[in-house]
Amino acid sequence: MSLAPAKQASPLGCCAPLSREPLTEEGAERAAALLKALGDPVRLRLMSLVASRDGGEACVCDLNDAFELSQPTISHHLKVLHEAGLLDREKRGVWVYYRARTEVLNELAALIGGAA
Amino acid sequence: MSLAPAKQASPLGCCAPLSREPLTEEGAERAAALLKALGDPVRLRLMSLVASRDGGEACVCDLNDAFELSQPTISHHLKVLHEAGLLDREKRGVWVYYRARTEVLNELAALIGGAA
DNA sequence: CAGAGACATAGACATACGTAAATATATACA
């Protein structure tokens, strides 16, 4: 039994840069799923709010107040980001904290911008 | 009258990296539009096919054959990428060539992965 | 154990999206 915290596999985990060689069908599926999750203004701001926080994590309670949207709507968007593999989720007492998976963001960045 | 070829403004043209500071509402709007355009497997492969080509451009005739989709569907996706500002379009005789705007891809990459 | 607060889930609704078939436009060439 390893004592190290379980390190989830990246939802992308592949692929040379876009401009270097044509994406495979499966690589495109995986990358597009991430891009689609980020392709909504609210989710992108949520991602940014979490990622730019000290420690790369934020409580839902803080996030709700940053938008003029209902709490369930924010919850829904966080779920989309979480299921895409872009946010980690941890419950601490009554509060839920989301943490940005910056490795995934970096992989994605390398994929779309990795060439010269 | 300038003789240099018109250099279009980037559709993003802004914003510190996601993880560095919270995106503004407008910055998120612009970036999300690009991400959304890329957030479809077919469009992402199209983008990759064009960008990875020698010279960074490809003829529609080549692109159509790479998918088992109707010609109008490919045309539609190319239009989406073009209108998002990710592909330039040039007609040469009977053929139409699309060219990848790699500066835009790079800006986007810097936005989502720009931090450490 | 009851009540309150934090967050998630379910259901409903209007709008947007991906796709295809049919049609239009434009260019080349006989």
Place this chain on the structure above:
DNA sequence: TGTATATATTTACGTATGTCTATGTCTCTG
């Protein structure tokens, strides 16, 4: 001028998406 070829536009249709209201679940505290 007429026909063939390359690409775009239009229309239509089923499905997915973003949002809300209402409700459920979990956790702390009195």
